[in-house]
Amino acid sequence: MSRRVLAVIPARGGSKGVPGKNLAEVAGIPLVARAVRACLAAPTVTDVVVSTDGEDIAAAATAAGATVIRRPSAISGDTASSEAAVLHALDAFEEPRSVTVDVVLLVQCTSPFLTSSDVESVAAAVAAGEADSALTVAPFHGFLWRTRDGAGHGVNHDEAVRPRRQDRPQDLLETGAAYAMDAAGFRTARHRFFGRTLPVATDPARVLEIDDPHDLARARLLAPLFDVPPARGDRSDPTLTPLEHTPAPSHRRTSPVMTANANSRLRTFGRRTAGPGRPVYVVGEIGINHNGELENALALIDAAAEAGCDAVKFQKRTPEICTPRDQWDIERDTPWGRMTYIDYRHRVEFGEEQYRAIDEHCAKRGIDWFASPWDTEAVAFLEKFDVPAHKVASASLTDDELLRALRATGRTVILSTGMSTPKQIRHAVEVLGSDNILLCHATSTYPAKAEELNLRVINTLREEYPNVPIGYSGHETGLQTTLAAVALGAAFVERHITLDRAMWGSDQAASVEPGGLTRLVRDIRTIETALGDGVKKVYESELGPMKKLRRVQGDLAGV
Structure with a gap:
């Protein structure tokens, strides 16, 4: 009752x-x-x-x-x-x-x-x-x-002990x-x-x-x-x-506790849904491969859209927060001449005007965009836009303040797990909550060696987090291992993309050029079709060869 x-x-x-x-x-x-x-x-x-x-x-x-x-x-x-x-x-x-x-x-x-x-x-x-x-x-x-009698006294602790x-x-x-x-x-x-x-x-x-x-x-x-x-x-x-x-807005989600039941492994990305039984959600990671040039960013968006990607992703930082103070004044050579590291960080960072142009261009091309915020101010900046998700870079997995800010947005959060221990991953999932996240296996080396990709971790993560969809963020060269991740059940795939691997920048060498990206998306779609539903059946196309080649019919063989 x-x-x-x-x-x-x-x-x-x-x-x-x-x-x-x-x-x-x-x-x-x-x-x-x-x-x-x-x-x-x-x-x-x-x-x-x-x-x-x-x-x-x-x-x-x-x-x-x-x-x-x-x-x-x-x-x-x-x-x-x-x-x-x-x-x-x-x-x-x-x-x-x-x-x-x-x-x-x-x-x-x-x-x-x-x-x-x-x-x-x-x-x-x-x-x-x-x-x-x-x-x-x-x-x-x-x-x-x-304070008691003019002196401080511990209430929930012994002031003489600091555990x-x-x-x-x-x-x-x-x-x-x-x-x-x-x-x-x-x-x-x-x-x-x-x-x-x-x-x-x-x-x-x-x-x-x-x-x-x-x-x-x-x-x-x-x-x-x-x-x-x-x-x-x-x-x-x-x-x-x-x-x-x-x-x-179409990309917003309701409170995580109220949107996913205990058996759900589906996550919303704007108009699309990722998870078991759904098409792999493919992301072209632009990151900072645009080198601070809006023209490059728009060209990469075009390449991703033409390849059939679902989204492109950027990285958003507040340079003064994300750059250690002792590195600000260190000079380095760049394509724009010799400059301090803090000036370089500002040079490759897009502001609101550029992101408005990116937002408009993505809408025109019918492709989503989102970013990895590296600090809470960057979260607030990205919340000005109707992005379908936020992503936690592997380097930020241990930043509880950032994770709480991302959880508070209510959007789907993709958590990359490179350079992280199982204990650290468990803690991050506890902070984010498991109902609105997607976990990505990753190895944070650029480029990553095949022997260090350890793709079977996709299965390990699926077993440990049965209500969370598992994806793959690849930093290797070549396409074969990313396709293997899809065959292992990755529901989300992200690869860095570039206009030319010879361009200046630390991520360019581990990135995929437009032609390779087109082949990658094509082959992912072929693999997900070929994987089928797992139910063994006799296809209509097999009936002709069966009639021609099978000497003993099944019903006779059972007698």
Whole structure:
């Protein structure tokens, strides 16, 4: 029997720290509406109410799809507890409807990046009887201090001992975003924590509580990274598009937790889908082989489109972040004369004007483009465009900050695994989450030797990550080994491409020229056709030779 699960969002009109806070907009959406939409999208939640004493808040809550419970003035002041608001809303909801609520949620407006999966995780835990109460938490590794008698004292550690992070017990930070309680138990305890309390982990990158104007300013700056418009008609994460429901870009995906089930190994790349049973997604990696010349980049896009590639890929860096400071002033010879390394990095980096031209040219040629961002500023830059995915370069696999920023975009993330140990790969997958990624086997040598390609790792990765599609990013010379990767089941293939392998640049020698790229795509399509479906059958084309050559027919041979 289904259980009645009521989400209560307290949103009083008075706020001292941020006046009118619950109506403050983040990415054009009032905070109260963001909370309502996250609750509406949680499958276990059956009803959503907003408890308020404010007319404007009531109007915004109604517009977002919630039922409004008018909160009496006695529990609307600065000292009123959230529990009091929830208890009142619980009674006010049940009595006129003659219903009984089984699970009640307390969901706060002040967590702007709360997702429907966060709400669902606590609601489902209590609804399934796994806990009496549940709360959202985030892993926390900080050392807490408190001042007492004019001196600092460790709170969660002995200040005389400094253990490594991995040697410390895992602390959990209460996010303040969502709580779920057994309704009967909550009425008895009159507090959100009672019985068996279950902490439910959420993405620490999304944890932000708005208590003052600075928090609100941070939320507005972070929103372009964290907000992911859902596909048209999708109910899964309605916190993320403005109230007018503007059409979502075709490449955007919904919250990863809500889009892939445990058995899915398919990933969306714009209009295409990659994974088992689908055509191999072929990418021509331009990288920086354009040598900072837009004309070269457009010519490479043309070559990839004519060869039949699905996409081209670039690399995007913020030079001052990605270049070690001690290397900035080192001079080197370049085709543009002798210059410092930092000047060279700027010389080969495209800006927004060039990428607008690339975006327009790719649209004209009917081919997608995306890039490997090497820092979080590069992620924010690429988010200005409707790219189908982001890629993590092998060198960036250990950059947790970058991985969290990429996960927050909601787009498909391709993770290259060159120069990485199995332990490092597992950690990166944990940070990114497995529901929205594609893993690429790679060997990070340019060019890579055949004896170091170790293509059977494709099978190893498939066994270890059964719900993740596996691809191949090749840096070898020649085409045979890339075709072997396809035969082994690679669902995604990437090769560096160049106009001429003799051109200046560190990646040119390990790249494929236009003629080779055409042959590569042609042969990939032949191989995927030849692999078939694995079901043994007698083809119609075999009937003639069978009649001519088989002396004993099958039915006679069985007698």
